[in-house]
Amino acid sequence: MSAAYVVSDCWTMTRRELAHWARQPVQVLVGLVFPVMMLLMFGYLVGGGRSVDGDYVDFLVPGMLTLTMVFGLEGTMTAVTQDLNKGVIDRFRAMPMTDGAVLVGRAAADMLQSAVGLLVMVGVGYAIGWRADGGPGNALGALGLLLLLRFAMLWIGIFLALVAGRAELVQAVQILVWPIGFLSNAFASPDSMPGWLGTFVEWNPMSATATAVRDLFGNPGGEPGHVWAAVVWPLVLLAVFFPLAVRKFGRLGK
Amino acid sequence: MATTGDAILVEGARKRYGEKDALAGLDLTVRRGTVHGLLGPNGAGKTTTVRILATLLRHDEGLVRVAGHDVRTEAREVRRRIGLLGQHAALDEELGGRQNLEMFGRLHHLGARRAGTRADELLERFGLADTGRKPVKQYSGGMRRRLDLAASLITEPEVLFLDEPTTGLDPRGRGEVWESVRSLVGGGTTVLLTTQYLEEADQLADRISVVDQGRVVADGTADELKARVGVDRIHVVVRDGARLDEAAGLLPVPRAEVSVDADRRLLSAPVADRMASLTETVRVLAAAGIDAEDIALRRPTLDEVFLHLTAASDGAGASDGSDGSDGSDTDARQEREVAA
Incomplete structure (x- = not known):
């Protein structure tokens, strides 16, 4: 199997996902609008009452960006589950293509969608008064950390979909992802929570990313020197779930 | 090989x-x-x-x-x-x-x-x-x-x-x-x-x-499979479904080779000698007072070949195609007929 085939197979599978977008622009749009809606709801309806130092919008936007990356897990899981339950996966598996090109296509498309989603959120955040004053280099670093978290979520999503293989479990995860997303510092500082809950929240990998991102954007709630945690946590998750997902895909039908 | x-x-x-x-x-x-x-x-x-x-x-x-x-x-x-x-x-x-x-x-x-x-x-x-x-x-x-x-x-x-x-x-x-x-x-x-x-x-x-x-x-080949089942079959439709089993026992072939389709009140069995079997069947049924709606001789269809062969494999490892059947074998065959 030459390297050229590997690249071409992965590109073909990525193109497939992009062709799906072109076919279903409304679905893509809804995927982009949902986090924006959440941001606006929390910013204007729920917010204000939260006790944080500084402007709540400046605190909220990095948290929402982080939450959007975590919620991306659902989208990945849904897409993989749908694919697995369709006959086309059999044709892919009975072809002499690169092992795992199906997953690479999924990963590339999801990362691209998340990157676009981040830019949209940043734009909307800017429109409602959010400002990053950590400098452009740090801002890029923050976006990088967010996408790294998304990448870890992606492989968790693929793995869960491969293990469950059923739409019912996707629903269960769609529900469970909410408390996990909210048991973080995305919306509120752990200082405002009861002791044990605050500890849990601080240990949530998502909180590590949110804290580091706030720091890099120069927003309230950020703590200097936490970037390492926002790098290590997703890498640990990747180290566990990437091989599990690839192995599980390779063992379909055994 | x-x-x-x-x-x-x-x-x-x-x-x-x-x-x-x-x-x-x-x-x-x-x-x-x-x-x-x-x-x-x-x-x-x-x-x-x-x-x-x-x-x-x-x-x-x-x-x-x-x-x-x-x-x-x-x-x-x-x-x-x-x-x-x-x-x-x-x-x-x-x-x-x-x-x-x-x-x-x-x-x-x-x-x-x-x-x-x-x-x-x-x-x-x-x-x-x-x-x-x-x-x-x-x-x-x-x-x-x-x-x-x-x-x-x-x-x-x-x-x-x-x-x-x-x-x-x-x-x-x-x-x-x-x-x-x-x-x-x-x-x-x-x-x-x-x-x-x-x-x-x-x-x-x-x-x-x-x-x-x-x-x-x-x-x-299809022809070879047909040949394995025997050449001809006799089909008897019995008017009174309650006497189906009794009639099955009377046919001039081993009881085990008679397949019974209760829904259609149909008996079917392979026969070696066409005319002798037909005459004998008519005779024994008349003697027992069992009314037949229809008695016919038929070449096997591939369907029958199929049912015969799959039913045979239901017996204890009887995969040689010979009909080593017993009562339960007939049941199995009927089930398959329904499934088919």
Whole structure:
């Protein structure tokens, strides 16, 4: 199997996902609008009452960006589950293509969608008064950390979909992802929570990313020197779930 | 004995799901350039066999080679040489026909330009050239099947698997698929076809393997299989269903060879001497005062061959095709008749 085939197979599978977008622009749009809606709801309806130092919008936007990356897990899981339950996966598996090109296509498309989603959120955040004053280099670093978290979520999503293989479990995860997303510092500082809950929240990998991102954007709630945690946590998750997902895909039908 | 000329070679393949043996030592040899029918009831192991041959499923034991390569250790070599038409359309339903074929062509490493021209060729050949960008999910059943078949033929495969290719199609769609299969065989492709329809196997296949409970219970041409069951059968429709069993005991053949269809009040049994059996049957029924609505002599249909062979394998390992049946055997046969 030459390297050229590997690249071409992965590109073909990525193109497939992009062709799906072109076919279903409304679905893509809804995927982009949902986090924006959440941001606006929390910013204007729920917010204000939260006790944080500084402007709540400046605190909220990095948290929402982080939450959007975590919620991306659902989208990945849904897409993989749908694919697995369709006959086309059999044709892919009975072809002499690169092992795992199906997953690479999924990963590339999801990362691209998340990157676009981040830019949209940043734009909307800017429109409602959010400002990053950590400098452009740090801002890029923050976006990088967010996408790294998304990448870890992606492989968790693929793995869960491969293990469950059923739409019912996707629903269960769609529900469970909410408390996990909210048991973080995305919306509120752990200082405002009861002791044990605050500890849990601080240990949530998502909180590590949110804290580091706030720091890099120069927003309230950020703590200097936490970037390492926002790098290590997703890498640990990747180290566990990437091989599990690839192995599980390779063992379909055994 | 296996030779290098075999497109498919399976020896003692076993596949177990939990407690159940999906394949219980299946043997199969298909010569190159022939159409081989795999015939059996639902759950006999036909689809399991095809999925193992197409590298989608791993067998637990046994030797399985396709186009000269081992499906376990040389899966990629096998995949280069096969086409698969499964029971459900293996297509990307969101994309159009040409998009599908071009994608599969690229994944077969035809290269971008060749993938495009090949897609157009196939669309033309299967009468789908004017489908444009319409997504496959809006296709009719017959169109979908043709596109699926086209996708299986991207690389002119050495071996083509057709898993119940006409299930769910109307007679016209069925005819279209049969036509395509016949034209393929002209091109030298080896075809393994699974079906529940005896007519289909009879129409298309050079040889037929009858599969039941995960093993091949009979193997041969349609004519050979018919010959195995005996030449003729006598059919008796008894007016009073309550006396069906009594009548079955009176026929001039061993009781075990009489199959009973209670719903149709029909007895059926193989006979050696046509006229003697007919006369004797009329005589014994009249003597017992049992009214017959109809008594007839018939050549066996492939359906009967099939039921006979699959029912025989229900007995304790009686896979030699002889009818070592007892009462429960008849029950099993009736169940199958209902299922068929």
